[in-house]
Amino acid sequence: MNFRKLKVFTTVCDCGSMSGAAKKLYMTQPAVSQAILELEEELDVHLFDRINKKLLLTYPGEVLLEYARRIHVLVEEAQSTMKDIANMNTGKLRIGASTTIGTYLLPEIIRSFGQKYKNIDIPFAIDNTGAIEKMLLENSIDIGLVEGPIHSKDIIVKPYMDDELFIICSKNHPWAARKRIGPGTISDQNIIIREQGSGTREVFENTMSKHNIPYSIKHVLNNTEAIKKAVEANIGVSVVSEIAIKEEIKSGRLVKINFEGVRFLRKFNIIYHKDKYHSKLFEEFLGHLCSGNF
Amino acid sequence: MNFRKLKVFTTVCDCGSMSGAAKKLYMTQPAVSQAILELEEELDVHLFDRINKKLLLTYPGEVLLEYARRIHVLVEEAQSTMKDIANMNTGKLRIGASTTIGTYLLPEIIRSFGQKYKNIDIPFAIDNTGAIEKMLLENSIDIGLVEGPIHSKDIIVKPYMDDELFIICSKNHPWAARKRIGPGTISDQNIIIREQGSGTREVFENTMSKHNIPYSIKHVLNNTEAIKKAVEANIGVSVVSEIAIKEEIKSGRLVKINFEGVRFLRKFNIIYHKDKYHSKLFEEFLGHLCSGNF
DNA sequence: TAGTAAAATAATATGATATTATTAAATATA
DNA sequence: TATATTTAATAATATCATATTATTTTACTA
Numbered sequence: 001m002n003f004r005k006l007k008v009f010t011t012v013c014d015c016g017s018m019s020g021a022a023k024k025l026y027m028t029q030p031a032v033s034q035a036i037l038e039l040e041e042e043l044d045v046h047l048f049d050r051i052n053k054k055l056l057l058t059y060p061g062e063v064l065l066e067y068a069r070r071i072h073v074l075v076e077e078a079q080s081t082m083k084d085i086a087n088m089n090t091g092k093l094r095i096g097a098s099t100t101i102g103t104y105l106l107p108e109i110i111r112s113f114g115q116k117y118k119n120i121d122i123p124f125a126i127d128n129t130g131a132i133e134k135m136l137l138e139n140s141i142d143i144g145l146v147e148g149p150i151h152s153k154d155i156i157v158k159p160y161m162d163d164e165l166f167i168i169c170s171k172n173h174p175w176a177a178r179k180r181i182g183p184g185t186i187s188d189q190n191i192i193i194r195e196q197g198s199g200t201r202e203v204f205e206n207t208m209s210k211h212n213i214p215y216s217i218k219h220v221l222n223n224t225e226a227i228k229k230a231v232e233a234n235i236g237v238s239v240v241s242e243i244a245i246k247e248e249i250k251s252g253r254l255v256k257i258n259f260e261g262v263r264f265l266r267k268f269n270i271i272y273h274k275d276k277y278h279s280k281l282f283e284e285f286l287g288h289l290c291s292g293n294f
Numbered sequence: 295m296n297f298r299k300l301k302v303f304t305t306v307c308d309c310g311s312m313s314g315a316a317k318k319l320y321m322t323q324p325a326v327s328q329a330i331l332e333l334e335e336e337l338d339v340h341l342f343d344r345i346n347k348k349l350l351l352t353y354p355g356e357v358l359l360e361y362a363r364r365i366h367v368l369v370e371e372a373q374s375t376m377k378d379i380a381n382m383n384t385g386k387l388r389i390g391a392s393t394t395i396g397t398y399l400l401p402e403i404i405r406s407f408g409q410k411y412k413n414i415d416i417p418f419a420i421d422n423t424g425a426i427e428k429m430l431l432e433n434s435i436d437i438g439l440v441e442g443p444i445h446s447k448d449i450i451v452k453p454y455m456d457d458e459l460f461i462i463c464s465k466n467h468p469w470a471a472r473k474r475i476g477p478g479t480i481s482d483q484n485i486i487i488r489e490q491g492s493g494t495r496e497v498f499e500n501t502m503s504k505h506n507i508p509y510s511i512k513h514v515l516n517n518t519e520a521i522k523k524a525v526e527a528n529i530g531v532s533v534v535s536e537i538a539i540k541e542e543i544k545s546g547r548l549v550k551i552n553f554e555g556v557r558f559l560r561k562f563n564i565i566y567h568k569d570k571y572h573s574k575l576f577e578e579f580l581g582h583l584c585s586g587n588f
Numbered sequence: 589t590a591g592t593a594a595a596a597t598a599a600t601a602t603g604a605t606a607t608t609a610t611t612a613a614a615t616a617t618a
Numbered sequence: 619t620a621t622a623t624t625t626a627a628t629a630a631t632a633t634c635a636t637a638t639t640a641t642t643t644t645a646c647t648a
Contacts, residue, residue: 001297001373003296043373044380045376051567051569051570052569056433058573064372064376067375070368071368071369075295078295078361082337082338082354082357083337085357086354137345139343139345139346273343273345275345279352279354
């Protein structure tokens with residue numbers, strides 16, 4: 001018993017004759033007769049009575065026909081669904097992003113991609129870079145967007161976009177009115193910054209030590225929004241990605257400071273497992289990221 | 295895509311490896327690899343990622359697995375049901391019977407057969423012999439039990455049992471006390487009898503005219519039970535099959551009369567279409583009828 | 589650095605499933 | 619009543635799907 005024989009069987013039932021079914025299936029009549037015979041021998045039942053020249057289903061024939069139709073419907077549905085997946089009419093792509101990207105970039109990326117490809121499910125996880133890397137290695141996400149460095153050699157890292165961190169202060173802070181600020185001045189300030197392990201903090205500390213600028217940290221907050229509010233309230237100054245403060249800079253609630261001769265630069269990266277098969281959907285998402293149309 | 299490839303696919307998913315699946319399916323690893331490859335090419339999707347040496351389902355792979363499992367369950371169920379039918383653990387046999395047989399014999403036949411073969415569905419129809427013959431020709435029943443003659447040459451007729459009709463009267467009727475009754479005496483009686491077309495009436499009239507016995511009919515009832523009640527009430531005498539009056543004779547409410555030199559004999563027949571396939575169940579039912587174990 | 593295990597690849601063998609040709613049986617048609 | 623016509627069964631053979639064997643590649647392990 002296989003799908004082919006069941007298809008022949010249902011067609012014979014529909015046509016009421018072997019030769020009719022043969023014509024419909026573009027095969028010869030003996031092939032049809034043989035398929036039915038094989039079914040009957042294999043299942044040890046008679047499927048048809050031939051009364052008055054017509055083929056009439058026996059009881060086991062009727063029962064088998066019911067099953068054959070149900071099986072056929074399922075198979076058709078499976079094929080149609082797979083076709084939809086192949087054509088990207090449906091699908092799933094699991095994204096992971098580190099905190100800053102996940103908070104300030106990913107929502108719009110997913111929204112615009114979802115607009116282009118309806119019925120695509122895009123579950124996403126937001127965590128620090130190390131956790132996102134681990135998820136990739138465990139195959140619990142397909143693509144990652146991270147700000148920090150990747151250690152596994154099994155992961156392919158592609159530059160996504162450049163990011164810059166800026167020192168920020170309140171509009172009421174003395175710095176807000178000044179044009180040129182020497183980096184050494186920061187030693188007098190109350191510095192608010194993200195926790196250890198944060199990519200933002202890592203870039204800040206590395207850059208500061210590279211330039212031998214002394215500083216001391218006053219407040220540690222594991223939440224960029226909380227930091228922004230604290231800075232707005234003039235509790236201190238901080239350093240954050242430019243993508244996190246677009247609104248506040250525009251409205252003037254926060255002020256971006258350029259230290260003379262010091263820039264906090266880093267790259268956002270796209271990461272995926274080297275063994276990952278690049279489905280059409282996968283490639284489309286990468287293309288969407290690089291197009292920047294969002 | 296066919297059952298074989300889906301089975302290979304689900305086994306690979308269960309085992310987590312191609313060679314493991316090969317072992318489980320008693321085939322070689324290349325055969326498994328090839329089946330998976332063919333599935334992927336045919337459906338135009340990748341089913342597995344090979345990350346960290348392990349085979350991991352892709353999204354389309356997960357979707358296909360769902361369908362494959364559901365299809366597999368249905369196929370198994372179909373095969374198991376057909377096996378049940380082949381072994382007569384389940385089945386269906388459609389019986390037709392003419393009125394007298396259907397009323398007085400069939401219930402016990404079906405009850406005892408059903409006791410021997412549980413889960414066998416035995417729908418039955420009761421009508422006159424001509425209607426039962428027509429049902430056989432239309433294949434709306436499988437086996438008929440009739441008292442009248444069959445006209446179609448496409449129907450096989452096998453004698454089932456001999457039947458005899460008897461003149462009956464009430465225990466209060468003058469005949470009840472007499473031993474010998476000449477058939478001519480009936481011309482004085484109020485005769486109650488079944489309608490035209492009834493097998494019982496046909497045998498009665500044929501036999502009477504064969505012996506040139508004059509008679510006149512007073513009451514016509516299309517229901518043997520009604521006739522028996524009327525005779526019990528001494529409204530008249532009638533003629534009925536011996537199988538219809540066992541209880542009443544035993545209890546003495548009715549009395550069987552033997553006309554000297556006249557017997558109303560007929561045969562009950564088993565009928566079925568000459569082209570009908572004789573399934574095991576069919577043969578078992580015929581055997582049950584002939585065994586008389588009920 | 590060799591050894592082991594899993595999977596891919598290629599060549600070939602086997603088995604399932606076609607086709608062609610023919611026969612048989614039943615109907616329809618002249 | 620004889621003669622096409624239709625339908626299905628049967629047998630011989632051809633073709634295609636799917637198996638095996640042998641080999642290579644790759645990654646992991648001792």
